[in-house]
Amino acid sequence: MKSHRARVAAALVLPLALTACGATPDEVTADGKVVLTVAMDAGLEAKAVEAFNARVAQFEQANPDIDVKPQEYTWTAATFTAQLAGGTVPDVLTVPFTDGRGLIERGQIADISGQVAALPYASSLNPAVAKAGQAADGKQWAVPIAAYGQALHYNRTLFTQAGLDPDKPPATWAAIRSAARQITERTGQAGYAQMTQGNTGGWILTTLDYAFGGRTEKVDGEKAEATIDTPEMTEVLSALRAMRWDDNSMGANFLYDWAGINQDFAAGRIGMYVSGGGNYGNLLTQNGLKPADYGVAALPLADKPEAGVLGGGTLAVVSPNAGDRGKNAAVKWIDFYYMGKLTAQDAAVADAKTLAETKQPVGVPALPVVDRATYDKQQEWVRQYVNVPLGQMKPYTDAMFDQPLVTEPTKSTQEVYKILDTTVQKLLTDRGADIAALLKAADAEAQHTIGRG
Amino acid sequence: MAAVVVPPPPAPRRRTPSTWVRRGGLTTLLFLLPLLLVFGVFSWAPIAQSVVMSFQQTNLVGPVRFVGLDNFAQVLGDPLLWTAVGNTLWFAVLALVFGYPIPLVAAVLISEVRARRGLFSALAYLPVVVPPVVAVLLWKFFYDASPSGVFNTVLGWAGLGPWQWLQNPGSAMPALVLEATWAAAGGTVIIYLAALAGVPAEQYEAAEIDGAGIWRKIWHVTLPRLRGVLLVTFILQIIGTAQVFLEPFLFTGGGPANSTMTVLLLIYDYAFASSLGGDYGAATALSIMLAAVLAVLSALYLRVTKSWSAS
Known part of the structure; x- marks a missing residue:
């Protein structure tokens, strides 16, 4: 009788034990490459996916020790922690400014401040914008990749x-x-x-x-x-x-x-x-x-x-499950994919061209993430691809740089x-x-x- | 109680592992194993884990801290809990007053119809076939508070409205109940119809010979025969309404001004609305409390109604 009970108990406990398995940091391929999963917006057009994959190939060519795996992912607050605990969050993802400070305080993203500080534009990030990705001690845990100010939208x-x-x-x-x-x-x-x-x-x-x-x-x-x-x-x-x-x-x-x-x-x-x-x-x-x-x-x-x-925007962050090699690779990707189109002509033009070809808007008003001079240059590079009614946005764009930007609570x-x-x-x-x-x-x-x- | 002489059970034979195996115990376990695994992994383990979590402070990523009964104290001290409990009770009362009798009346009427009974049953069941989220989105159009909303347009023909429906703290909950009743009634109608089919026709005939009209037939024949089913659907309805989530979540998000905040929506909000990991401890603590209350309520109900249900 006892052994019968023990068997039933084992059958009940086994599943509990099975669910207690966890993830290991920094997956490595057989030939020693570090595997980096990166978020790709969910529901992209086929051409946009193609363009994304082309960028991945370029990146891998320049970084032969990194194997990039795109993963369709769009951040939602409700599911983030559960996915993080379940190990299904990509290594690099983007989150809104609103949650940046909270994620940092709770250690739900990786501290990449060391790697970020080494980026050439680290010191020229727009201070009002950079704040959203900083810990209380001023360390840059997350990289701002887009910024905006609130505006009054109206129907003409x-x-x-x-x-x-x-x-x-x-x-x-x-x-x-x-x-x-x-x-x-x-x-x-x-x-x-x-x-x-x-x-x-x-x-x-x-x-x-x-x-x-x-x-x-x-x-x-x-x-x-x-x-x-x-x-x-x-x-x-x-x-x-x-x-x-x-x-x-x-x-x-x-x-x-x-x-x-x-x-x-x-x-x-x-x-x-x-x-x-x-x-x-x-x-x-x-x-x-x-x-x-x-x-x-x-x-x-x-x-x-x-x-x-009130200002807002998007931060590129790294999953806390990433190890040191993973973090280094992640910041390289952020620099290449997100910051490249803001700071390098080739990347900016390629990105705008793809967006225009897939009928996505190019030229939507945004605030500078880096310094104003770089921002102006970037606007010039993509000018020929702009497909939004800029004239109708003038009441905003004429004033947006003069309005003081205040970060969220x-x-x-x-x-x-x-x-x-x-x-x-x-x-x-x-x-x-x-x-x-x-x-x-x-x-x-x-x-x-x-x-x- | 009739005096029946029960023969004494044979003395149990000593069961050894070998007799257990010989009697097919191993085969039984083998057949049982997939079920145990599936239930274990997807039902029992999460339940056990949530009981443990209700005593912890965790964001699922950082270190876990045991906090004793703090989560329970925090939940009980949250003024929003009592708003949610009040709203859930209000929903339950409204759902009982409107949602409980309507399927019964519909089932009795359908069973009385001689022609096209199948068509009417299918029509009654149709809302259950519509996916719940689609149904809610559909009703959002009906409840549009502008004069061009579907219901308000109809009311407008009679010179009434426009009504605020979901946009008014007073009418939001009744509006949710209306949709929930529409969505769920079909399933209960089918159960009642099945039960009604089991009522012997002779009893109706006997009642008719005694000069009973339709109402007396329902009162003296139909309802007593349905008593067992009615008692079960009643407790199922109570449990269902205590866990109402879909309607307030999709229609109003608990608003306006928390007037449709229910216990389950509050649990969801504890865990997910504050983003960044939320308060899983508080969420599981409230879940456990709700489960305990419902279990006690069900046990009491079954005990109290035990004698009633024996027909």
């Missing part, structure tokens, strides 16, 4: 239908309010809409807070304090409330996330909304935007010294965004919402979260 066709001049988009928040009212009155569409869901509500509310001269947290060394209950945030919420409840110019959907608002904007249901300055690419390729509809303007800033534009960023999601949702769906009480509650909750994090 709706502007015209509403009797507004599409070449003169609103330059103040009061002007945004009156334009929104006019669009709703004359076209029946939402004059101004805002994201509220999946942490994007907090992201955009923080953007507006910065534009009004506020900050959502104050960091002093190790200590961080939530600063949500402020006169600036009160102003932001009052402006939104006026549009929502006095003018009824914010449409009927108050549960937008990034994908949803892009979809409705491209479909001509939204007059204006705030999002990243480089959003044109997604609107065009994923949502079927008619290029003639599109306009983008600089985000109106309050007349205060602290008022600024660094402490418990996503968690605080989530708290602010609830704040903005409550404001937009409950007519009786008390702004002072909302901010007091959000401030206390954020303080608790930051303290715990």
Whole structure:
């Protein structure tokens, strides 16, 4: 009887033991090459995949000791850690600025600061942008490869239908309010809409807070304090409330996330909304935007010294599962593939040519990752391939370099965004919402979260 | 209880490994092994792992720290938990009030129909065939809060609306229940139809001879015969509604202002919404608590209804 039980117990325990197997760092091929898996955007056109593979071949030729294996991968916050633990994350991948600091603090990406410091442009990275990939001690754990500032996107066709001049988009928040009212009155569409869901509500509310001269947290060394209950945030919420409840110019959907608002904007249901300055690419390729509809303007800033534009972008990072050889190879790849098209003429032209051939947008406004001189040169190299309506982006591109860029909050960023999601949702769906009480509650909750994090 | 004389069982013979093998124990184990492995790897091991994880602080990458009951204390101290519990109960109540009787009524009506019964059963079952995510996306169009939304257009014909549906904290949850009922009713209808087919026709005939109308037939014949099935579907519905996730996740993300935040969505949020590794300890702690509550509830329910279900 006992032995029978033991057998059953063994049968039950065996699977547990089987699941406890782990991954080993730095896979090496039979001929001694280090294997490097690199992220390739999921769902690329066949030509783009071909171009990617061609770049891989070039890289391998220049680096005979590295065997590059492309892996279709697009970063999503929800699945990242589970994939990391399961060993299915590529060695090199890209993540948004928002999560850079958190990943570094939790040791969920590799410290490649030593290798990055050796890159020729390490010291000339745009400081406002480089910060997103730095640890608290200033070491560059992640390489910024693209950057943008938030902007006001608007529908030129709706502007015209509403009797507004599409070449003169609103330059103040009061002007945004009156334009929104006019669009709703004359076209029946939402004059101004805002994201509220999946942490994007907090992201955009923080953007507006910065534009009004506020900050959502104050960091002093190790200590961080939530600063949500402020006169600036009160102003932001009052402006939104006026549009929502006095003018009824914010449409009927108050549960937008990034994908949803892009979809409705491209479909001509939204007059204006705030999002990243480089959003044109997604609107065009994923949502079927008619290029003639599109306009983008600089985000109106309050007349205060602290008022600024929230910046964002993309970081190239390395999986913590990579060993030393893997890390060296990874930084070489980042330098070759991501930074090459920003710093070297051949790579920049080849990249722009492929994009243009596959009907992907070339010339979408972006902020410099390296110094301005290199950026200007890069723009010149790819000029002949530009296929976006640059004239319609002028209200943004004329002002984007003059607007002060402010990085996202660094402490418990996503968690605080989530708290602010609830704040903005409550404001937009409950007519009786008390702004002072909302901010007091959000401030206390954020303080608790930051303290715990 | 009838007095039945049960013969005493034969004295058990000593079982040695060799008798076990001779009686085909090895073959049994061999046949059982694939099942044990599959269940072990994909069901029991994750459950065991999550119980362990509920006492740990981990981001799955860095070192693991045992924190005792801290995760449980943290979850119980989270004000959002009580909002989620309240919302889940609200969903369960609404789903019971609307979702429980509708399939029963539909099944009784279909069973009463003489012609094209198969067609009506198929129509009732159709929503179950639609993939849940597709159904939700479809209903998102129906619930579009602008005057051009499908439901609002229909209401507009009667001079009503536009209603806010998902965009209002008060109406969001009932809107989710409506879709969930539509999506799930078909499966229950089929179960009831099968049970109804087992009701002997003579009983209806006898009731008819006694002068019973349709309602009296349902009350005195149909429902008593269905009692066992009704009790099982009731507890399954309670367990199902306590674990509601898909609708709030896809329709509202828990909004507006947490008015559709449910316990399971909160578990998901603990683990995944904060990105960067989330709070797996808190997520598993709340999962264990939910499982425990449901297990206790089911046991109590079965005990209480044991005497009722014997027909």
